[in-house]
Amino acid sequence: MTPLSCDYLVVGGGIAGLIFAIKASAHGSVIVLTKADSSEANTAYAQGGIASVWSVSDSFESHIEDTLRAGAGLCNRTAVEAIVRDGPAAVRELIELGTRFTRIEEGSEDEYDLGREGGHSHRRVLHAQDLTGREIMRALGEAVRARPNIQVLENHVAIDLLVERDASGRRGACWGVYALEKQSMSVRRIVARATMLATGGAGKVYLYTTNPDIASGDGVAMAYRAGAPIANMEFYQFHPTCLYHPEAKSFLISEALRGEGAILRLPDGTPFMKHYHPDAELAPRDIVARAIDAEMKRRGLDCVYLDISHRPTAFVRERFPNIYRRCLSYGFDLTAGPIPIVPAAHYMCGGVMTDLRAATRIPRLFAAGETAMTGLHGANRLASNSLLEAAVMGRRGFEAARSLLAEDRSRPPEFPPWQADHTIESEQRVLITQSWDEIRRLMWNYVGIVRSNLRLERATRRLEMLDHEVHGYYWDHRLDSDLIELRNLVTVGRLIVRSATARKESRGLHYTTDYPERDDSHWLHDTVIEPNSRS
Numbered sequence: 001m002t003p004l005s006c007d008y009l010v011v012g013g014g015i016a017g018l019i020f021a022i023k024a025s026a027h028g029s030v031i032v033l034t035k036a037d038s039s040e041a042n043t044a045y046a047q048g049g050i051a052s053v054w055s056v057s058d059s060f061e062s063h064i065e066d067t068l069r070a071g072a073g074l075c076n077r078t079a080v081e082a083i084v085r086d087g088p089a090a091v092r093e094l095i096e097l098g099t100r101f102t103r104i105e106e107g108s109e110d111e112y113d114l115g116r117e118g119g120h121s122h123r124r125v126l127h128a129q130d131l132t133g134r135e136i137m138r139a140l141g142e143a144v145r146a147r148p149n150i151q152v153l154e155n156h157v158a159i160d161l162l163v164e165r166d167a168s169g170r171r172g173a174c175w176g177v178y179a180l181e182k183q184s185m186s187v188r189r190i191v192a193r194a195t196m197l198a199t200g201g202a203g204k205v206y207l208y209t210t211n212p213d214i215a216s217g218d219g220v221a222m223a224y225r226a227g228a229p230i231a232n233m234e235f236y237q238f239h240p241t242c243l244y245h246p247e248a249k250s251f252l253i254s255e256a257l258r259g260e261g262a263i264l265r266l267p268d269g270t271p272f273m274k275h276y277h278p279d280a281e282l283a284p285r286d287i288v289a290r291a292i293d294a295e296m297k298r299r300g301l302d303c304v305y306l307d308i309s310h311r312p313t314a315f316v317r318e319r320f321p322n323i324y325r326r327c328l329s330y331g332f333d334l335t336a337g338p339i340p341i342v343p344a345a346h347y348m349c350g351g352v353m354t355d356l357r358a359a360t361r362i363p364r365l366f367a368a369g370e371t372a373m374t375g376l377h378g379a380n381r382l383a384s385n386s387l388l389e390a391a392v393m394g395r396r397g398f399e400a401a402r403s404l405l406a407e408d409r410s411r412p413p414e415f416p417p418w419q420a421d422h423t424i425e426s427e428q429r430v431l432i433t434q435s436w437d438e439i440r441r442l443m444w445n446y447v448g449i450v451r452s453n454l455r456l457e458r459a460t461r462r463l464e465m466l467d468h469e470v471h472g473y474y475w476d477h478r479l480d481s482d483l484i485e486l487r488n489l490v491t492v493g494r495l496i497v498r499s500a501t502a503r504k505e506s507r508g509l510h511y512t513t514d515y516p517e518r519d520d521s522h523w524l525h526d527t528v529i530e531p532n533s534r535s
């Protein structure tokens, strides 16, 4: 296939990628790749909203302190301050681009309805009822379609970055990607002067996740293979409350319900969160998820219950229409009694290390959103700070890429076409599905909410073996998107396990029974995995 070229290549069409693309389109040609339909992204599933200092009674200092507290000592204060302070401008830009956040009655100073979520000391979450992500995607999608300079290529799966090599084989700048076009099953080179990785999270590495199918950590795996350091992968966030129902596929029950007074109960109706934290249901997410896990294990329960039925029926239906309807479709009436819930993998706090211009260590490669690690979240992300970070860093990444291209006259080197030799049709689909299932199950069982040396050792051994098998399979067989994802899932699984094994303490989202205490004297730093410099 003929190579494509552009000034700005954006891998990923969620909030981070689209904001970058919209801004970049005023300065050059833009290509956006999405691995599935362009509407499918973690962003589209966001319920609670986007955290930003908006109320006159709120302050940057308070949002900064809440973020630092949730991050359990590992946030980078400079990153927290910069991102929180950029928040209102990023939210205003979303509004100018057409996002309709839920408003309150005219005459109020705040204008928008501000939700409350765990760990926040103020109401500061702008939302569009309980479908915030869908509304943001609608507005950004329309803005993209109105800009002829942006070409969106759906069903294009980025496989690997195009990375320059010098005569001695040392890696240099990134000039785009190889991508699989899913319909024709052919691989094309897409050459760009600046590349933004905005591929979202990796929930698919766990058996139970709130994330849609696209979330297989491709950005982290590609960047790692290309030579970028990856940090803090042990801090995978589990959302405490997903609907427990065989067909619900870990449907999220927003933290905003607890913000509006929902109570976690045992099967006999007893509330239990007060025993774990003075803020009870509004404690940081790591504490709530661990408390639920502990109660379920101690009592041999399949689930616990969330109850908002004491709030007025009209309020619940109006504030949470989507969650109300979905629960009803599974036979649970939020307004009539408690609903069954369990935790599930939700958010990757670690990722590709970037500075506050979204620059990775690889020249010309930027990363933003869930795939990046800026230092905002530390050991545990504060609710609704993810959309905030993605919006702010998409903007900041654009500024950095634009100044790079403004001064730059270099030309890309020639990259060879994708080598399709030696690739035989796969007869053994079962090998892929089996490996896939094994990874997700072992990550859930051994590297979940509670870890131990023994479990991590087992996970290490199994993943090493799977990596070996997948590697052989990968180069021998005809490439498809399942195989691309499988290879990335093994890499991401191994990065999580390596980071979790390295951290010999418990902090934030990483809890191990062998080192149950936080140990600031040894572990008050990020876990950074440096790739092999020449591989």
Ligand code: FAD
Pocket (backbone or CB within 6 Å): 011, 012, 013, 014, 015, 016, 017, 033, 034, 035, 036, 038, 040, 041, 042, 043, 044, 045, 046, 047, 048, 049, 050, 051, 132, 133, 156, 157, 158, 159, 198, 199, 200, 201, 210, 211, 212, 214, 218, 219, 252, 346, 347, 368, 369, 370, 371, 383, 384, 385, 386, 387, 388, 390
């Ligand atoms: P995404 O929105 O996930 O977009 C990723 C994009 O990358 C997609 O377009 C995908 O197709 C593309 N892609 C991936 N791999 C490839 C590849 N190899 N080639 C080409 N394209 C690729 N956060 C909040 O702050 N507030 C909330 O209320 C909230 N609620 C949430 C509810 C749910 C159910 C979930 C799952 C997450 C929620 N989060 C929330 C987290 C938040 O939605 C995400 O972290 C954020 O939207 C990530 O945005 P992103 O732009 O980084 O990536």
Ligand code: SIN
Pocket (backbone or CB within 6 Å): 046, 047, 048, 049, 253, 254, 255, 256, 347, 382, 383, 384, 385, 386
């Ligand atoms: C939610 O609505 O509970 C999700 C919020 C988040 O993940 O930030």
